[in-house]
Amino acid sequence: MYQQRLPRDRLLTAEFAQRLGAVGATLKPQSVSAFVNRRGQVIRVAIGNPMEAQIPLLELPRQGAERLSGIRCISTQYSTREPGQKTLLAMALQRLDALVTLHVTGEGSVGKQGRGAAGFVSTVHLSHLVPAAGDRWSVSPPLQLGAAIEENFLDLVEGLESEFSRLYSARQVDGKRDRAVLVGLLTAGHTQDQLEERLSELELLVDSAGGDVLEALWQRRDTLHPKTAIGPGKVQELALLVQDVGANMVVFDRELSPSQVRTLEDRVGVRALDRTEVILDIFAQRARSRAGKLQVELAQLEYLMPRLAGRGRTMSRLGGGIGTRGPGETKLEMERRGIQRRIALLQKQVNELQAHRRRLRQRRQQRDIPTIAIVGYTNAGKSTLLNALTASDAYAADRLFATLDPTTRRLQLDADTPLLLTDTVGFMTELPPQLVDAFRATLEEVTEADALLHVVDLSHPSWLEQIEAVDKLLDDMTVATGPRQLVFNKIDRVPAEQQTLVAEKYPRSLQVSATERLNFDTLLEVLGRFAQRATLKAV
Missing domain, CATH: 3.40.50.11060 (GTPase HflX, N-terminal domain)
Incomplete structure (x- = not known):
């Protein structure tokens, strides 16, 4: 069958149909499926219906909603019924140019050029995908073999792909994303x-x-x-x-x-x-400092290690035989060994970074300047609050994980009361453990702070679940015993009734708006009490 060649503009020929039908008649009730590309070359022949014999999707030469795969399937069937749901589903999954179902009779003979006293194929069903909404495919009534042979294959697929392309362009999004x-x-x-x-x-x-x-x-x-x-x-x-x-x-x-x-x-x-890989990708894009890039790369490599197998043909094993056995390492093992070395190097550099930040914190502590860490769910407005309180210009944006590296700014409450505010990376439900481990140097700013400001986006529909998520992450960490202050942010975006209900539920909480600088006097008073308590404790 692999030696057969079909004309470019025809679905099949009588010779090909009868030869495939002869194989199908021999293997009844099993089906036989042949896959042919647009050059007319047979690229795959397998026992089974189109679903059982289908080509893996990643191996299809053409993919995309605006075109077909460039492959048609010609399959035998030991009945005259139209193709079943699974068979048609296989056509849709593989986006086949067409599906030709040959109905095989019980007996026949094939002579020279495929012609014999009695053919193996009685009738044919022609199926193809439909670009319009509604039905996903179209199935013809039973056709005589001669009628199927006369069908202009190129006109059929060109017309279908033109319509698919038109529909795809109508809903096309930014091609760069x-x-x-x-x-x-x-x-x-x-x-x-x-x-x-x-x-x-x-x-x-x-x-x-x-x-x-x-x-x-x-x-x-x-x-x-x-x-x-x-x-x-x-x-x-x-x-x-x-x-x-x-x-x-x-x-x-x-x-x-x-x-x-x-x-x-x-x-x-x-x-x-998965969700973890998307978060790691965001961190990789946002990392700006050397410290952030180090920690992101470490987190990505730790995530990648157990996932090396199957990541493309470059990870496949070397072929066995003379000249390939060598020391016995595979490409996969070499890749894993290289990543392990890189992880060890990054881990050493992160440890050095951790020690460096510890020395900086000790210097600040020697100057008896209290430190308060701003924590909270990602995109709660922590960086905006830091900028509003300290008149600084730290990067802030209305997006998830806008801040990766800790940012510390000095806040002078009065002539005798300086304070350091540290903005930290945003938390999230089920934060990937690789990130928690890799960012431990960042999170130490939380563990060694004299107090925590837990900032909550009150305008978010799931603010209550976000409070619980942050509290759980903080409880799982070795946090300093200093107090936590709950600060509800973005109150300018919520009605007064909601503010009242929240105040009743959390009577010791604060409600502010970082963008509008609402209720900052009360917040500064709380910060002053934290600073005095930290100073007395140090004494």
Whole structure:
């Protein structure tokens, strides 16, 4: 079959159809599927229907919502019924140019050039994808073999791709940004509102990383599927959605195992990322100082180490045989060994950075200047509050993880009361452990502060859950025993009724607006009391 060659402008020939039909008749009731490219070359022949014999999505030569794969499938079927749902789904998943189903009779013969006293193929069904909304594919009524042979293949695919391209251009987003589909899982113990909040936060993360979210889907599961996190049916739905919207990645709302990432990429055909990888990417983009870059690289390498296997053909093993065995190392092992050396070097440099910052803190403590750390959920307005209090110009933006490196500024409350305010990296629910470890030098600014200002974005719909997330992270750290002050920020964006309810629920809290400088007098009084307490304690 691999030696057969089809004309460029024809779906198939009588000779090819009867030869494939003869194989199908021999193997009944098993199907046989042949995949042919647009040059007319047979690139794959396998026993099984198009779903069982399908080409892995990552191996398809053409991909994208605006075009087809450039491959057609010709498959045998030992009945005259039209192709089943699974067969048509395989056509859609692979974005085949066309699917030709040959209905094989019980007996026949093939002579020279494929002609015999009785052919093996009785009728043919021709199926192809449909660009318009509604039905995903079109299936012809039973055709005689001669009618299928006369079908102009090039006119068919060119017309389909022209329409697909037109529809794709109509919804096209910025071509320089990644296009993502979000995937959420509603597991036991969580509510629909919590899932929606996770997906909303994940969308903000993707946007901060430089991507556009095109669609989102979710599934309710008691436990995660060990191979794909979501179920097999949902994986197929995800693959079709990725094709429909033209996404080039899928992003999950939880951490995936290395094997889950590899399986998902094979079955969906695009990159599969988890929440941790998106956060690491944001940190890599935002790191400006040498210290920040060191810690980000360390976190990324620690995340990458268990995920090396399957990361592209460059990680595959060397072939066995003469001249390839050498010392016995594989490319994968060499890559892992190199990363381990780099991790050890970065760890040493981070330790040196940690010691350097400890010396700086000791100098500040020797001058008896109290230090207060500003902590809180990412994008709560910590940097804006620091700038407003100290009249400084530290970088602040309405985006997640705008601040990575600790920023310390001096605040002179009065002639005799200086104070140091330190802005820290924003916290987040389920912050990747690699980041917590890598940023321990940064977080030590929190652990050794005389007091903490816990800043909360009161305008955020999940401000209560954010308070709980930050409190949990702080409780898990070896934090100094100094007091914590809850400060609700952005009160200019919420109604007075909500402010009243919050004041009743948290009577010792403060409510301010960093941008409008509201209630700063009360905040400065609290800071003054913290400074006096820290000074007396030092004495």
